[in-house]
Amino acid sequence: MPCPHHRPIARRISVIPAFTPPGRPLLEVENISVFRGERLVLDRVGFTLEAGDALLLTGPNGAGKSTLLRVLAGLHKPEGGHVLWSGVDALADRSQHAGRVAYLGHQDALKLGLTLRENLTLAARASGGNPDLCMESLNISGLADLPARMLSAGQKRRAALARVLLAQAPLWLLDEPSLGLDINTMGLLGTLFAAHRQAGGIVIATTHVPLPLPDARTHALPGLNESDIPQPLEDFPEDDLL
Amino acid sequence: MTLRIPALITAILERDLRLALRHGADTLGAVLFFILAGALFPLALGPSPELLRRMAPGIVWVCALLAALLPLDRLFGSELEDGSLDQLLMTGLPPSLIALAKMIAHWLTTGLPLLLAAGPLAIMLGMPTTSMMVLLTGLFLGTLILSLIGGMAASVVLGARRGGVLLPLLVLPLTTPALIFGAAALDAAQTGLSWGPDLELLGAFLAAALPLCPLAAGAGLRAAVE
DSSP states (O other): OOOGGGHHHHHHHHHHHHHSOTTOOSEEEEEEEEEETTEEEEEEEEEEEOTTOEEEEEOSTTSSHHHHHHHHHTSSOOSEEEEEETTEEGGGSHHHHGGGEEEEOSSOOOOTTSBHHHHHHHHHHHHTOOHHHHHHHTTOGGGTTSBGGGSOHHHHHHHHHHHHHHTTOSEEEEESTTTTOOHHHHHHHHHHHHHHHHTTOEEEEEOSSOOSOTTOEEEEOOOOOGGGSOOOOTTOOGGGGO | OTTHHHHHHHHHHHHHHHHHHHTHHHHHHHHHHHHHHHHHHHHHHOSOHHHHHHHHHHHHHHHHHHHHHTTHHHHHHHHHHTTHHHHHHTTTOOHHHHHHHHHHHHIIIIIHHHHHHHHHHHHHTTOOGGGHHHHHHHHHHHHHHHHHHHHHHHHHSTTOTTHHHHHHHHHHHHHHHHHHHHHHHHHHHHTTOOOHHHHHHHHHHHHHHHHHHHHHHHHHHHHHHO
């Protein structure tokens, strides 16, 4: 089911390879390293993805899956490494990079006092997309005029996914997209993923459960060694944590 | 992209105003605090009209300053907590302009109501109507300065524990020049001196804060989501 608003993506993506040096993958992630305090969360993580690829990030809790997504979204500056989009440093201009990315955090980022449609207005204004079509794609058109506080967790997740569609961006970064979704919506998600990849988009998702992403590659983050876990200190200097 | 910037700023403003209307009690809180705090002074100082008229400029200005502080820690705090700040940054709007939009929203929902309530409060304290124009002009500039400096401070303490305590400690010293010039202009107007220079200095302060505060606040927002 190729939804109508996917057409602009296809158009934009088909333009991108023109700027790409031949043989250059769409997304290259090189040696990303991130420190959290004293602890090395991501140690020289790297992979490359072509248009239409999907990547699942797996690993134990605290392995840095969400952090890696935030780095790729340009929300977190890595201590080392590069993210290249069509061979160009993506993190040099993070505001521009934001235009290529649709980011779904582990929070749904909905304002409870606003209706669903009002919640999507800002994203629609940013991308020029049509919120009604995106809500329809996720079967939440009927809820459009309800305040977000009246929605269930799964419905809120669907609204957040509608915002991902709305961004009309080639790179989808999804932090546990299946959180709270029912079985029907999982099927729907599979269709949307397929349409997005068909149009040349990339999906990178963190997950603990199987996602409807056929022939997706998997990148396992190793997580912590026992010796890396910081031991609680006595008289821990609390204010240093600020 | 350049063309979308005004549209995005308006969209953020619309969203914040809509939220302010939906949560009317929160929005009115600052103004009610302003009026109540101002009304406490006659009770504490005694009903002498002469004394109240002398003190009115200071009372109005200090109460406005304190009232504008109240909603500051929710300005970015609520955005950070529910993940909306990430989504705001993902719109592609430069962080400093996001901060500027939020500061304008703070002025519209807090500064403007304070400005409207300042007139009645001043009359209640017996301030002569001749100096009302100076009061409102001064407060107009002053509330704008408060929104800019307050927004900057709110984004700097964002994500810090005890940020709510830190915030007034950061804002109040920075806004003292505005308080001094604003109250001095009123004092001058009441004693028949020239009040122009004080208001001009207030305007100069605003002119400096207008580009600097959003820039600092933008850096604060980036740091907060890290």
